[in-house]
Amino acid sequence: MKRVMRGLTAAAATAVFAGGLIVALPGAASANDYGYTCKNWKTGSSTWSASCAVTRGKARTVTECSNRTIYGAWVGKGNWKFGGDCGKYALRAYDVQWKKA
Secondary structure (H helix, E strand, C coil): CCEEECCCCCCCCCCCCCCCCCCCCCCCCCCCCCCCEEEEEEECCCEEEEEECCCCEEEEEEECCCCEEEEEECCCCCEEEEEEECCCCCCCEEEEEEEEE
């Protein structure tokens, strides 16, 4: 699930990308064939967060800021608060990546 920020308005669009990444509207729960689900999505101009449950495999965050891309650590099974912070730079997109263990 990839969520894209459009400028400072934080509008999102729905589309499907190659490789199974999905752009979804903010606040939508994850419905996927992966080993994780996320809910309670929150975004600001430079931050995002979500409550996620990893049921199998490993997951991590990807935060695309206007100046760089930040990758979170891979985490395994459990309940996690995922998120990212671009500091003084604008949040452009965010994603949760999943892989089989």
